[in-house]
Amino acid sequence: MTNNNFTDNENLLRMPVAVDLVVLTLREDTLCALAIRRGIKPFKGHWALPGGFVRPGESLEAAAHRELAEETGIVAGQIGHIEQLATFSAPRRDPREQIISVAYLAFVPNLPEPTAGGDANDARITAIDELMDESGKLAFDHDEILRVAIERTRAKLEYTSLATAFCNERFTINELRRVYEIVWGTTLDAANFHRKVTKTPGFVIATAETTRGDGSGRPAQLYSQGPAHMLHPALLRGNTQG
Amino acid sequence: MTNNNFTDNENLLRMPVAVDLVVLTLREDTLCALAIRRGIKPFKGHWALPGGFVRPGESLEAAAHRELAEETGIVAGQIGHIEQLATFSAPRRDPREQIISVAYLAFVPNLPEPTAGGDANDARITAIDELMDESGKLAFDHDEILRVAIERTRAKLEYTSLATAFCNERFTINELRRVYEIVWGTTLDAANFHRKVTKTPGFVIATAETTRGDGSGRPAQLYSQGPAHMLHPALLRGNTQG
């Protein structure tokens, strides 16, 4: 199937196709991203987003999952949500040749310390504030990819139910509120948030369970993710403030 | 710069990189997309989205603009807005070999009848209802690309000021309202819409001009696009109904 109709066109540019992953999780009240230390050139020894090249016959989604498993040990079942973010292919973004990179954005609850593998010497969960505090900290144009990812994440929490992708299967309303507060960097009124979330159709479903009274305070109702993907009405930033 | 670090890796897949364009415009109260009739194999003679292959050293954006000009005669100055939509690269989306296609979404006001060129035998502005009424009408996976484009367009009108990208430089509030009505397929209350748009900071700017009294009715104030990109508050679908 390769090299049949195109062989007469010597001008046709073929590029290696990479997938890069922004894997976000919450850890100790901080929004964190998964970063690997590159074990191969170029940018060997630098921090970068996990990722790698697409193989023949492989879909982009499959490549994203494979690279994530290879470089960090995270498998599909641990991923709360994954979506295509954007595609980057500036002619000089890679010093070797023009490479097209399709970035994916994933949310993972309770990410365990990753185990490096593949082309990665090390894999760490790092606060995004630290990764973004100066440009050039990440290899290639991964600073830019991370920036776009955070922007998308903040926007999507407003009008989708994706905040639940950062939570375990069972979660309390206050845990869900912490997701919003951490991602947006705001504080929200707990009372109004509670009412809004439980009244938005399909957002969360109350289960029969509550948390164990763990030392002090009233046990909290446990909820699971509802069927809604889009929220009506949306949970807008700048509202529900405390 | 080509074939230096990679020549030792025989397994590295290189793909031709295409850009495909969904160019939307309003014509006779209908949302329309630009389609070309393919002049080359595969799918020769079929309708498709305009697009083509990225050339060496060319950015995706540059390739999008070049293909649009080559195949339809539309130049950058006529484009109201353009953004990256999504990337498609299913292994069998092209019968020749695996090709990665980065789709772009553009809004154009008052699109003139396009002039076919390049690899296109014909270029037409066609109602999206007609293009989407049966699957398989468009070549490759262009049905799917168009579907994603329309979905994105409808969503973006809600929370961005992009509706103005379908209008001329000077427009009336009622012309802007027609954009929403046509794209969403709804009717909106003219009075409430007027108030909402003019009160949303940065959406539109009143000019000193009005329309000429063209036969009947009070002349309308002319507005130009404001500096805002995101709307606060948003113009939600299902509201402002008449």
Next chain:
DNA sequence: TGAATAGTGTCTATGAGACAGTATGTA
């Protein structure tokens, strides 16, 4: 009992939607 966290009630301000009414042009 008090401390702590979960959850409800309720007041106020704002904005959406319905629709009546006013303004300004042409014939």
Next chain:
DNA sequence: TACATACTGTCTCATAGACACTATTCA
């Protein structure tokens, strides 16, 4: 004047935000 389209006023209802209050646990 009649008519058509542009625009404003105003009423009602829903929701956001503030914050006081009640509920349920543990020590």
